[in-house]
Amino acid sequence: MEDIKPVMFKVTVDGVEVEVAPGTTIIQAARKIGPEVAPPAMCYYEPLKGSGGKCRACLVKVTAGSAKDPRPMPKLVASCITPVQDGMIVENFTSPQVVEARKGVVEFLLLNHPLDCPVCDQAGECHLQDFAFENGTSTTRYEEERRTFEKEDIGPFVQLHMTRCVLCYRCVYTADQITDGRVHGVMGRGDHAEISTYIGRAIDNDFSGNVIDVCPVGALTDKTYRFKNRVWFSKPVDAHCECDKCCGNVQLWYRGDEVIRVTARKNEWGEVTAFICNTCRFEKKKTSDWVIEGPTKVNRASVISANKYGSNFIKKPDFALKLAESQFKNIDDSRPYVNDMSEIKQSEDYKVLKQINDSYFKK
């Protein structure tokens, strides 16, 4: 038999080359390289088929379409839905155009977001917080009234805060692909579109709790955990149990000796690795229900790791280095160095400044 070699595509993201299988999207190729070059994603969720393309957070610039046709793509493309070509060159954080567009996306997503992080259960593990912190600006130019919604009860376990929603559609895909029947969806259009259930229906099935885990913001939260704790005051622990409905692999969140929350395990991109059932999530809240495997590995830059490890261990977050790097400039000053200050000392400005300076130090 002939030896069949799988064809691999070479892709360059921010100057780093990687080999991936055909059909891979740009974001997956970038994630293969590592978090330094991986574009952020607010709506794309690898386990959910069809997700992505909506938030535009992952926009990248393709400077060469492929080795055969090295023309650049005319517009920024959403990296989560664009498949790679052999020889494709992608610019992510290195392209000022992308950085600028992403700032715009942050601004747009925060436009109608209530910014109620101090009372939001998601704070600390919120993708929008991370995304805005790493890619956005610290001010807003929005002066208008924010859009709000009527409060709606969608079921016994899941709390809906529509004002926080960024309309990523993840919960819709989850309900379609994980549960038996979807009873919620997006109603309305434009900036008044909202997640809602069909008239009078409650989300009630064995896997409905997973919408909480996939929600990137605090729009869908756990009613049994509501206002109980801040994420960074609890300790995540990996555990499992025998469950006839799901795999039973979960994370327990402890406050002291008490299990205050159960969630599915997530990978480094914040994506659920295995969905869990509602019995595991909402009902088994005693340590005796579980077999403990050990502490969950938490990224040291995450706020969840705060107060839990010695300060020596905490790695400086990447963004500070990135900021320093972006603002660092080689000194290119060809002016002659003036050693004697006599000329400067003659100027009026100098005299005024010196007076102020002297009076300040005398005090």
Added chain:
Amino acid sequence: MSIKILTEHCSTPGIETFEVYRQKGGYVAVEKAVKKMTPEEVVEEVKKSGVRGRGGAGFPMGMKWSFLAKPEGIPRYLVCNADESEPGTFKDHYLMKTIPHLLIEGMIISSYALGANKSFIYVRGELMYVIRILEKAIEEAKAAGFLGKNILGSGYDLELIIQPGGGAYICGEETALLESLEGKRGNPRNKPPFPAVKGLYQSPTVVNNVESIATVSWIINNGGEAYAAVGVGKSTGTKLISASGHINKPGVYEIELGLSCDEFLNSDEYCGGVRTGHRLKAVVAGGSSVPIVPGALFLKNANGEDRLMSYESLSDGGFATGTMLGSGGFIAFDETACIVRNTWNFSRFYEHESCGQCSPCREGTGWMQKVLNRIEHGKGSMSDIDLLVDVSKKIEGNTICPLGDAAAWPVASAIRHFRDEFEWHIQHPLEATKAGAVYMGAVLV
């Protein structure tokens, strides 16, 4: 008298009935195509004609047809986009209600060329009476043997289905239209895959505008070369222009592409000039989503050459000084029109019609509308103008479908050309918010 391809028989009484349409040479093209030509020959003829998509983007129709994937065992579909809802455009509406058989005939030939056995006409839901007219026309065509099983004994079957839309502007975007046709929420799809590969029900699909399809029967009767001889350069054939606004004779006009803009605006055959006693201030040349230009830039381009009504000439000068032919929704404004109010009005439309799927469009359209609302009502500040420009830049090109661009262009172009008027609004809120207040500094033609 210039050539009329689509509207030649429009004034004939009873043309909406099968008998009269047949007497005037209708369905001859179907006979010719189905009996004497292979589908490839029909596609070739359309390619030769160089006819460009009349829905707004102006993509060559023959090219679009030849991109259609043809895998074995999978049906192919032709969908006619009759969800015309761009402010200022009403040509398809006119064509469908006046001469419905022209569209039906075009659909039969096009479906035959593409090998589609089931074709759809997606009509916007507000036009219920037009849907009735089309349904009646389909019944008549079926009774005469031009539709249904074994058309004219050729062995070719075609079922033509009319689907009323729910009245969403976004469903005029081809992939949103397909979603809506499948019975889902009308959200545009991510591309690729393009409809030519995976369209309706994941099958290869071609989506064409009403006017584009209506030209096909003439092309088959007279040949692609004859069609290509009409028009100018790459803008071949004729185009329906729906003229509205401050002109003496609003209405739908068929023009030969390449007609001078001056003639179109001022000749009695077409618009009949700007409203008597007034002067031209600005023009939206191709429906609300194309950039608005001052009257002078509509008549002559930046180099002082006369502009022609064609795809190339109107977009001459790019976004800085040009505009686009778009879908042919011509709106003229005289000096009494307030550009700020008009821009706000367009923005309100786009905010209302944004599907809410991708964030720049969902949030950006609302933001622009609110800021423009403030400026219009005398509560703006000077920084708002630059804010609008920046927001429009951040929407443009970063969205899933062209609705984001369509929302951004009118705002960006209005500020580019009429910045002084925006400034006047902000600096003189009391004057500007008076009913009937007119900005006096506008340059008129």
